[in-house]
Amino acid sequence: MSATTAPTDAVQVTAPRPRGGIVQSVNDSLVVAKRNLIRMTRIPEMIIFGMIQPVMFVVLFSYVFGGSMQIGSSTDPIVYREFLMAGIFAQTVTFATAGAGAGIADDMHKGLIDRFRSLPMARGAVLTGRTLADLVQTALTVVVLTIVALLVGWRIHEGLPKALAGFALLLLLGYAFSWIGALIGLSVRTPEAATSGGLIWLFPVTFISNAFVDSSNMPGWLQPIAEWNPFSATVQACRELFGNPGVSPSDAWPMEHSVLASILWSVLIIVVFRTLAVRKYRSATA
Amino acid sequence: MPGAIYAEGLVKTFGDVRALDGVDLDVPEGTVLGLLGPNGAGKTTTVRVLTTLLQPDSGKAVVAGIDVLKHPNEVRRSIGLSGQFAAVDEYLTGRENLQMVGQLYQMSARDAKKRAGGLLERFNLADAADRPAKTYSGGMRRRLDLAAALVVSPPVMFMDEPTTGLDPRNRQQLWEVIQELVSGGTTLLLTTQYLEEADHLAHNICVVDHGKVIARGTSDQLKARTGGERVEVVVHESEQISPAREVLLGFGKGDVAIAEHTRKLTVPVTGGAKLLAEVIRELDVRGVEIDDIGLRRPTLDDVFISLTGHAAETEAEENGEAEDARGAQGAKAKKSRKESAK
Numbered sequence: 001m002s003a004t005t006a007p008t009d010a011v012q013v014t015a016p017r018p019r020g021g022i023v024q025s026v027n028d029s030l031v032v033a034k035r036n037l038i039r040m041t042r043i044p045e046m047i048i049f050g051m052i053q054p055v056m057f058v059v060l061f062s063y064v065f066g067g068s069m070q071i072g073s074s075t076d077p078i079v080y081r082e083f084l085m086a087g088i089f090a091q092t093v094t095f096a097t098a099g100a101g102a103g104i105a106d107d108m109h110k111g112l113i114d115r116f117r118s119l120p121m122a123r124g125a126v127l128t129g130r131t132l133a134d135l136v137q138t139a140l141t142v143v144v145l146t147i148v149a150l151l152v153g154w155r156i157h158e159g160l161p162k163a164l165a166g167f168a169l170l171l172l173l174g175y176a177f178s179w180i181g182a183l184i185g186l187s188v189r190t191p192e193a194a195t196s197g198g199l200i201w202l203f204p205v206t207f208i209s210n211a212f213v214d215s216s217n218m219p220g221w222l223q224p225i226a227e228w229n230p231f232s233a234t235v236q237a238c239r240e241l242f243g244n245p246g247v248s249p250s251d252a253w254p255m256e257h258s259v260l261a262s263i264l265w266s267v268l269i270i271v272v273f274r275t276l277a278v279r280k281y282r283s284a285t286a
Numbered sequence: 287m288p289g290a291i292y293a294e295g296l297v298k299t300f301g302d303v304r305a306l307d308g309v310d311l312d313v314p315e316g317t318v319l320g321l322l323g324p325n326g327a328g329k330t331t332t333v334r335v336l337t338t339l340l341q342p343d344s345g346k347a348v349v350a351g352i353d354v355l356k357h358p359n360e361v362r363r364s365i366g367l368s369g370q371f372a373a374v375d376e377y378l379t380g381r382e383n384l385q386m387v388g389q390l391y392q393m394s395a396r397d398a399k400k401r402a403g404g405l406l407e408r409f410n411l412a413d414a415a416d417r418p419a420k421t422y423s424g425g426m427r428r429r430l431d432l433a434a435a436l437v438v439s440p441p442v443m444f445m446d447e448p449t450t451g452l453d454p455r456n457r458q459q460l461w462e463v464i465q466e467l468v469s470g471g472t473t474l475l476l477t478t479q480y481l482e483e484a485d486h487l488a489h490n491i492c493v494v495d496h497g498k499v500i501a502r503g504t505s506d507q508l509k510a511r512t513g514g515e516r517v518e519v520v521v522h523e524s525e526q527i528s529p530a531r532e533v534l535l536g537f538g539k540g541d542v543a544i545a546e547h548t549r550k551l552t553v554p555v556t557g558g559a560k561l562l563a564e565v566i567r568e569l570d571v572r573g574v575e576i577d578d579i580g581l582r583r584p585t586l587d588d589v590f591i592s593l594t595g596h597a598a599e600t601e602a603e604e605n606g607e608a609e610d611a612r613g614a615q616g617a618k619a620k621k622s623r624k625e626s627a628k
Contacts, residue, residue: 013401015363015391015438024392031389035378042377042418111373115434118337120362121390283341 018120025122032116032129033136036103040137047137050099051144054092058145061088061212062152071214071246078153083246085154086166086238087211090231092145093174094206096138097181098198100130104185105194113284124278131178138174142167157243166241169262173234176266179273186280210248211235227252230265237262289314290442290473291336296345298331298497305331306342307497313475313490315441318468320488321477322586328497329477330370333446336475337367350442363391366435369446369477373431376420380411380430383419387434398437405433409463425456432463443467443474449483461486481586491586495594505586512584512592515558517565519551522575527551530574537565549577 018024040047061084066077104127107113116126156163185194208226209215215226226232227250236258239247254261291313298306306328313319321329334340336347338358347354350364374383381402388398406415409429414422419430428448435443448464449457464487468474478484484491485505493501493508501508517537521530527544530551534542538553545551555561562581569576 012439013393013397013437015440016393018359018363018392028390031386035375035382035386038382039375039377110376111370112375114334114339115367115373115387116390117339118362118365118367119387119390120359120392125390 015120025125025128028122028125029128029132032125033132034129036130036133037136040133046099047140050095050137051141053095054088054141054145055148057088057091058084058148058152065212069213070217074245079245081153082155082244083239084212085149086235086242086244087206087209088149089142089145089170089238090173090235091202091206091211092141093138093170094177094202094231095199096134096174097177097184097202098195099137100134100178100181101185101188101194101198102191103130103134104182105188106191108186108284109191113281117281117284123282124274127179127182127274127277127281131175131182134178134181135171135175138178139171142170154244158241162241162243165259166238169234169237169241169259169266172266173231173262176269176273179270179277183273183277183280186277186284205229205231209235210246214246215248216250223250224252227255230262230269233258233261233265290316290350291319291475292346292348293332293336294346296332296335296342296347298335298340298342304497306335306345309345309494309497309499311475311492311499313473315473316468316471317489318474318476318487320484320491321475321494322479322481322484322491322590323477323494324479327494329494330446331497332494333367333369333444333475333477337365337444338362363438364441366438366440366443367446368432368435368443369448370450374419374427374434377418379416379418380406380422380433381415383430384433384437388437391438393438401437405436409433423456424452425459428452428456428460429463432460436467441471441473443472445474445476447477447479449478449480457483481590485586493590493593501589501593508586508589509584512589514584515555516552516582516584517555517562518578518580518582519565519569519576520578521549521551522577524549526574529572530569530576533565533568533572533574536568537561552582555581 019027062077062081066080066084067075069075069077069080069083071079071083104113107116107126113126181194181198184198188194188197208222209229209232210226211231215223215232218226227248233254236248236255238244240258248255250256254265289312291311293309293311296306296309297304309328309332311319311332321332323329331340335342335345336349336354338354338361341355349361352360352364354361374380375386378386384402384405385395385398388401389395391398393401403415406412409432411426411429411433414426419427422430432445432448435445445464449460452460461483464474464476468487476484476487489504491501491503491505491508492499501511503511517534519530519534521527524546527546527549531542531544534551534553537557538555540554543552559581562579566576566579569579
């Protein structure tokens with residue numbers, strides 16, 4: 001390393017006056033999202049592990065449990081595989097939670113959040129940028145998972161537009177859950193804690209649901225929990241939109257109006273957790 | 287007229303800990319204030335308040351003429367923050383980092399790109415511009431961090447322990463960069479544990495301990511408070527301590543301090559170099575063999591000890607866990623960050 005040359009600053013640059021409002025929020029969020037996407041390409045193993053996990057679930061559930069599961073009156077493993085996919089898709093998108101949480105906790109830990117907070121940028125942009133980048137990663141994972149699903153015999157039966165609507169609901173759910181992850185990431189003390197804290201609660205949420213089994217086979221007290229689980233609404237909606245077997249005949253409201261319920265739940269989660277996370281961000285001290 | 291950085295009665299408590307206990311500061315435009323003190327003294331908390339990262343419980347803060355508590359976003363346009371807590375993204379290249387910061391200062395993508403290129407040249411990082419910051423050496427990373435703080439030529443800069451963990455050579459280089467900056471008219475608040483660093487860079491020094499400013503003045507003023515010069519002798523063998531002491535008593539203006547294990551004797555004197563020559567002659571006459579002898583002026587270390595009754599280093603270790611306020615966790619995070627910076 002040679003000696004530092006005299007760093008006399010010939011160019012005087014002053015910070016432009018912030019535009020403020022929604023334009024600035026969107027711009028700043030996109031700048032941060034771009035940063036996170038560049039990061040992801042520099043750590044490809046993160047993306048790859050993120051993809052291997054759901055593929056592994058497909059294979060394990062299809063072939064280990066497939067033969068022992070009864071969906072409606074059928075015990076055909078093919079029927080179970082078609083039933084299973086909506087559940088795996090939904091579970092996969094919710095795993096974005098852990099990524100968002102760990103990423104934000106890491107930024108806090110490394111002092112990047114302090115850097116951002118000392119800049120004249122829109123308040124929510126650091127978190128919005130992160131959740132948007134996670135959404136892109138989730139979408140990529142869903143594409144890979146779709147290919148695997150087609151390989152193991154899953155099909156859509158209601159036409160492409162409806163199937164795309166199903167995927168849109170999945171991404172909306174994933175986006176909503178990444179805000180929960182953002183709040184977890186801001187609340188814990190280390191990135192490691194954010195990873196495990198971002199994951200453990202997902203297991204009850206995704207298992208006490210209609211994702212992997214027919215919830216009508218659950219004990220009576222557990223059924224309403226499974227049926228009102230925000231996660232179940234999206235799974236049910238996807239089964240309907242994909243035309244897959246095992247649509248719950250339950251007369252619980254979220255099961256009967258699954259598409260609407262899925263949207264409402266996701267929007268509610270975004271509103272609540274975005275508010276909490278942005279508030280937390282503003283006072284983040286570590 | 288208040289200076290470019292002005293604080294009055296800043297108080298911040300974390301649980302039972304009074305991290306700031308009424309801090310007053312006034313830094314005239316274009317000068318450097320060194321905030322000197324051990325870990326846990328409140329240096330970092332002060333910087334966090336002045337850079338809008340932390341709300342004080344009470345007090346007033348004005349930076350670049352703008353009220354920090356009322357208009358934090360206006361303040362953010364006028365400051366640059368660098369040091370142990372403001373980091374760069376290690377997976378982004380140097381160029382990408384600076385571009386991102388520029389854009390978040392609300393520059394257009396094109397301006398930010400141009401500016402990034404200029405800064406990379408200026409900080410001698412052009413060759414490494416398109417490598418991830420992860421691959422940078424500790425010194426390069428600090429320079430990138432400093433460049434990120436200078437993306438908009440802020441009139442007021444804050445540097446929190448800018449050279450902690452750097453080797454002497456990189457420290458020297460960073461000092462040069464900082465001096466250049468200040469000669470351009472930037473007002474700078476610098477925190478440091480290195481007394482030498484404050485001595486070297488700061489026009490004025492505030493010594494803080496337990497959340498309070500316990501002394502302020504120029505380096506010379508603070509040294510003058512501690513007293514004048516001393517003669518220090520290191521004798522070759524322990525048996526010679528006693529005859530050496532007798533010699534020094536004859537010349538000194540006070541008692542002789544003896545450190546047995548290092549065979550070092552210290553005595554306050556007046557008379558400078560001429561006296562030193564006499565001391566050497568007399569020691570020679572008595573046959574005292576010396577390893578080292580010198581006339582020492584007080585260092586800021588001496589100032590610190592005389593003000594607080596303890597050395598900066600020891601205190602730093604004792605208080606390491608109590609850390610300004612960020613709790614044990616923060617301290618741990620900081621430690622590991624320091625380690626990774628090495």
